[in-house]
Structure formats: C-alpha cells, structure tokens
Amino acid sequence: xxxxxxxxxxxxxxxxxxxxxxxxxxxxxxxxxxxxxxxxxxxxxxxxxxxxxxxxxxxxxxxxxxxxxxxxxxxxxxxxxxxxxxxxxxxxxxxxxxxxxxxxxxxxxxxxxx
Amino acid sequence: xxxxxxxxxxxxxxxxxxxxxxxxxxxxxxxxxxxxxxxxxxxxxxxxxxxxxxxxxxxxxxxxxxxxxxxxxxxxxxxxxxxxxxxxxxxxxxxxxxxxxxxxxxxxxxxxxx
Numbered sequence: 001x002x003x004x005x006x007x008x009x010x011x012x013x014x015x016x017x018x019x020x021x022x023x024x025x026x027x028x029x030x031x032x033x034x035x036x037x038x039x040x041x042x043x044x045x046x047x048x049x050x051x052x053x054x055x056x057x058x059x060x061x062x063x064x065x066x067x068x069x070x071x072x073x074x075x076x077x078x079x080x081x082x083x084x085x086x087x088x089x090x091x092x093x094x095x096x097x098x099x100x101x102x103x104x105x106x107x108x109x110x111x112x113x114x
Numbered sequence: 115x116x117x118x119x120x121x122x123x124x125x126x127x128x129x130x131x132x133x134x135x136x137x138x139x140x141x142x143x144x145x146x147x148x149x150x151x152x153x154x155x156x157x158x159x160x161x162x163x164x165x166x167x168x169x170x171x172x173x174x175x176x177x178x179x180x181x182x183x184x185x186x187x188x189x190x191x192x193x194x195x196x197x198x199x200x201x202x203x204x205x206x207x208x209x210x211x212x213x214x215x216x217x218x219x220x221x222x223x224x225x226x227x228x
Binding site for chain 2: 045
C-alpha cells in the first residue's frame, strides 16, 4: 500500500517569513495529492490539492509543487500569519477511484512566532 | 455552506460496550469515508461507501461495521469496545466517483472508552 513521509514534524517560523513542508510517497500509481490544515479540536480542512498531471498550483499565499519522478510534493506558505498556526497534513490517493481513502503523512505542527 | 454533520460529538463508553456513530454528508454528496485519528496521530482510513455500496476498505477492525443508507447518511457501528478505540472519528464526504474528488471532513466524534 501507499506510504507517505512528511517532514518536518514541527516547524517554527517568524511571522511574515515563508514555511515549506515536504512529503514523499511510495506508490507511483498515486495521482492526487491534497493538503489539509487541522486546528485543535476540529476536522481537517482542505487548503489546496494537486493532480499528477500538474507540476505546480498556487492559491494566494499557498502553493504546492509536485515532482512525479522523485515522488515528492511540497507545500509553500508565504507571508505567514498567526492564523496559519496549525497542524498540516499531506495526503495521497491512487488512481483506483474517487471513493478510495486517503493515506496521510504524520503531520507538521506549524508555529508562527509573532 | 452546509457541511458534514456528525453525531454525537462526544461519546463515553465502557469496555466491551457498543457504539454507533452517525454521519450526514454534504447535500448531494454520494460518497462517505470514515477515518480514525488517535491522539497526536494522522487520520487513518477505515472504510468508504459510494452510492450505498462499500467501495474501499482500510484498517477497519472486524469488530467495526458500517453502512450507507438510501438518504446517503452513514453509520459506523463499533462492538466489543477496547481502550485502544479511544480516538477522534471523522467522516468525510465527496461528490461523484472521480479520483480527484475533494473530501470534506466533518467536525468529528470524540470517543472515549473507559
């Protein structure tokens, strides 16, 4: 089955700086890679996703890059703000079907220092 | 916008008891997923349903069963509860059977087994 590795487990950055979270996946059949933000006591919230036929996707301060050859993808957050503090999870899903479950990374606790 | 509804939000049970968790997907969504998240862990996929049929199966124990009803809501039935079943249980929903369908998570049910 799929295995997703995520680094770092904790990331502390100054407000206004950029944050980068990296993930690798093992199953070359995976073709959908969402990123979720989870605040304490809440469910994961989708913040951005990327399909395997795309190398980069951007939405305001958030961007995701995908390198299919190396089987890794990254989340980039620019101009970080205090409300960006949360746990971020990367995930992967193979092309088996839309009802297949996601395989998550272990999560990154992002701390924005004022 | 309407979100995924889960009930109850909190549940306390004794060992060896049974529990039933309910999930009401976003209106018009036909696919439901169940995930289990232990303390400080990533969500682990349990099972999914598409158009009322079981679609994918993850690490769901044999003591657990689930189904999706004609109105698309889903129930997760847990029997012979163990201390290790204490966790957050999330339901997510999506529309259609495409690989790229976004999964929207509910607020979760916190199950505590004493």
